[in-house]
Amino acid sequence: MVMEFLIKELDKNYELIDCKVKKDKIIFTIQSTLVELECPYCRHKTDRVHSYYTREIQDIPLLNKQTVLIVNGRKMFCQNPECNHTTFSEQHVFAGKNGRKTRRLEDRILKTSSELSSVGASKLLRENRITVSKSTICEMLKKNVTNCG
Ligand SMILES: [Zn+2]
Structure with missing residues (x-):
């Protein structure tokens, strides 16, 4: 199945x-x-x-x-x-650090967000049925890159 x-x-x-x-x-x-x-x-x-x-x-x-x-x-x-x-x-x-999302979902969010602003990423992810707030994206990005728009 x-x-x-x-x-x-x-x-x-x-x-x-x-x-x-x-x-x-x-x-x-x-x-x-x-x-x-x-x-x-x-x-x-x-x-x-x-x-x-x-x-x-x-x-x-x-x-x-x-x-x-x-x-x-x-x-x-x-x-x-x-x-x-x-x-x-x-x-x-398989759960990410805060336990609310899987690691593979976090990876996808990070990949999308690193190419867009956090507002744009939040919007695009929502269109893809992924619920994530701008502030969560910022937090996730801060651990990976320094600037977060
Ligand atoms: Zn023990």
Whole structure:
């Protein structure tokens, strides 16, 4: 299935749970297939789940529709007695720094913005069903280049 492939391309350790195609939006619900997760603080693996949560992450548009990933995440107990953290949240490697957009979407925004003013880029991206504000573009650009119009 094509939709399944799109998720595997994003991260091979994730599976597609649900897909809804709306008038101007595609919503994928996905989750990790890994049973054990590694504590980011001590690198020990654990399979003890503390709780579940979902996170919404904007992805690159498909079929000229805005694409949103509903990611089922877990909060885990670290079972290493020597670790100074008792719990940690699942890390989604495909998500960008602030966790609201995928890295591949951030790359596309940066590529568009580096060639245009942030107002122009915001407008063009919106026409391409990518929601991003001028100030977010500025913030993203500041980390990459110095001047932001
Ligand atoms: Zn730990």
